[in-house]
Amino acid sequence: MIKQFSSAVSAVESHDEKEGLWHVYGSVCVERLPIISAELTDLEKDFQQVLLDIENENSMLSDHELRHLADIRLAEMRKREDYEETETDAVRITAVEDEDKWQQELKTISPASRLTEADKADDQKSINRKLDQKLIFVVNQKLGDDKAWILPQVLREQNENLRQTAERALRDACGINFKATFLGNAPCGFYKYKYPEAVRDETGVEGGKVFFFKAFTKGGQVEKQLNILDYLWISKDEMPQYLKPKYFKEIDKFLLDF
Amino acid sequence: MLKNEAVAVGPEVLLLQLWHFLCADVMLVLRGTSTGCQSCRRFTTSGGPLAFQATPRLSAEPPKKKKRIDSQAVLLKEIKRRNKLEKSIKKLESRARILKPVEEIHGERSFVRTMKERHREKPVLTFEESERRIKLFREWAQYKNSQHTEQINAILTAIKSRERAMDELRKISEQLYLDALKIDSKLIPYTVRGPVQTPPIAGYEAPDGEVTNTTRLFEGEETHRPFPVIDTK
Numbered sequence: 001m002i003k004q005f006s007s008a009v010s011a012v013e014s015h016d017e018k019e020g021l022w023h024v025y026g027s028v029c030v031e032r033l034p035i036i037s038a039e040l041t042d043l044e045k046d047f048q049q050v051l052l053d054i055e056n057e058n059s060m061l062s063d064h065e066l067r068h069l070a071d072i073r074l075a076e077m078r079k080r081e082d083y084e085e086t087e088t089d090a091v092r093i094t095a096v097e098d099e100d101k102w103q104q105e106l107k108t109i110s111p112a113s114r115l116t117e118a119d120k121a122d123d124q125k126s127i128n129r130k131l132d133q134k135l136i137f138v139v140n141q142k143l144g145d146d147k148a149w150i151l152p153q154v155l156r157e158q159n160e161n162l163r164q165t166a167e168r169a170l171r172d173a174c175g176i177n178f179k180a181t182f183l184g185n186a187p188c189g190f191y192k193y194k195y196p197e198a199v200r201d202e203t204g205v206e207g208g209k210v211f212f213f214k215a216f217t218k219g220g221q222v223e224k225q226l227n228i229l230d231y232l233w234i235s236k237d238e239m240p241q242y243l244k245p246k247y248f249k250e251i252d253k254f255l256l257d258f
Numbered sequence: 259m260l261k262n263e264a265v266a267v268g269p270e271v272l273l274l275q276l277w278h279f280l281c282a283d284v285m286l287v288l289r290g291t292s293t294g295c296q297s298c299r300r301f302t303t304s305g306g307p308l309a310f311q312a313t314p315r316l317s318a319e320p321p322k323k324k325k326r327i328d329s330q331a332v333l334l335k336e337i338k339r340r341n342k343l344e345k346s347i348k349k350l351e352s353r354a355r356i357l358k359p360v361e362e363i364h365g366e367r368s369f370v371r372t373m374k375e376r377h378r379e380k381p382v383l384t385f386e387e388s389e390r391r392i393k394l395f396r397e398w399a400q401y402k403n404s405q406h407t408e409q410i411n412a413i414l415t416a417i418k419s420r421e422r423a424m425d426e427l428r429k430i431s432e433q434l435y436l437d438a439l440k441i442d443s444k445l446i447p448y449t450v451r452g453p454v455q456t457p458p459i460a461g462y463e464a465p466d467g468e469v470t471n472t473t474r475l476f477e478g479e480e481t482h483r484p485f486p487v488i489d490t491k
Contacts, residue, residue: 035453054391057380057381061375066376114456182445187424187438190422253418254420
């Protein structure tokens with residue numbers, strides 16, 4: 001902690017005589033947007049079915065249905081004794097036959113599974129999990145002598161605006177190959193915490209003020225950097241397991257889960 | 259005149275006369291002038307009569323009949339021409355006013371023709387089924403309403419959170435605050451695609467296909483509008 005402070009003493013901001021000195025941090029909340037649509041709830045499924053039924057009841061017969069009816073009429077005609085087969089009727093393909101053919105064709109197409117390998121192995125370090133939800137990048141980072149699960153954050157340096165600080169926080173956590181789109185220059189959240197008393201007495205700095213920036217993933221691989229201990233891609237409902245309640249409460253305000 | 263004489267005198271005299279006549283002409287040609295031909299001597303270098311005559315008089319075309327111009331007819335013709343033009347202009351104008359049929363309004367013709375065949379019998383719903391549907395609609399309305407309220411509240415909370423962050427930032431430094439206010443021009447416009455029903459298969463390359471545009475072309479249209487190209491990356 002001392003090391004971190006000494007390297008960035010210039011970043012100490014004093015803005016109020018009463019409040020004392022504070023460190024300013026830039027932090028980034030990287031979200032992986034959902035890739036597949038969410039599973040429908042029971043109510044949604046029921047309602048969808050009813051809408052389809054009503055739609056079908058009010059509809060008129062389609063070309064395919066007309067064709068099927070014509071097929072049935074032809075089959076009845078064939079039963080009659082005075083029926084004479086025409087050339088076009090002899091080679092006629094029925095609607096049902098076509099349907100079977102289409103079904104066969106459909107079987108040859110296999111879409112990718114909605115559950116990935118990472119889902120099955122419950123690999124929280126993988127970005128390819130929980131495809132139907134937003135995933136958020138959290139790191140286990142050293143804070144002084146403590147360590148905690150937080151959104152990646154770094155101290156602001158002189159001549160740097162906060163957006164640049166947040167971008168640096170991302171680079172410092174996952175390397176330069178990982179790309180993200182930052183959503184604007186304005187912070188989306190704020191969190192303030194006090195340092196332990198010993199540190200406060202020693203450095204004269206009251207605590208840290210963290211400004212969060214939002215970003216969406218754009219591709220690239222996460223390469224764990226040395227200044228973080230661990231990282232996870234977790235959804236919002238998994239966060240309380242890792243994050244401190246007070247911290248989560250602040251983050252929760254700007255995490256939109258829809 | 260020559261012909262008349264021949265009838266009166268007989269063939270021998272006619273030949274002789276013709277002979278003299280031709281000789282005079284040759285002389286005229288030789289002299290290159292037609293003046294004073296009366297006094298010049300007639301002679302020829304050949305013994306026999308000339309069988310042909312190379313004079314410009316023979317190569318001249320017969321005089322044309324003078325056309326009588328009927329001013330009345332010309333006027334009529336002019337009027338006819340003008341009427342024809344006017345008619346074609348009118349036709350063009352009326353065609354310009356023909357609008358493209360909108361399928362949503364007019365319906366497809368083949369459907370309109372087979373409308374009677376396409377009638378579907380409406381099933382009679384049981385009491386339970388209709389009751390269930392009514393209940394479901396009510397439930398759905400409540401569900402959507404609560405969902406909407408939740409979302410609006412979440413957005414309001416997020417806005418509040420941002421405003422608080424901006425206020426705190428301003429307390430720290432006016433410059434940082436002003437930097438945060440700047441519009442990120444790289445971000446506009448920003449589009450996100452998805453979500454889809456099933457995830458993309460890694461490394462899958464779609465087979466090439468040919469596209470045939472079957473959309474009907476209307477008068478005045480020469481080519482189809484190009485298909486929109488969707489950037490899947």
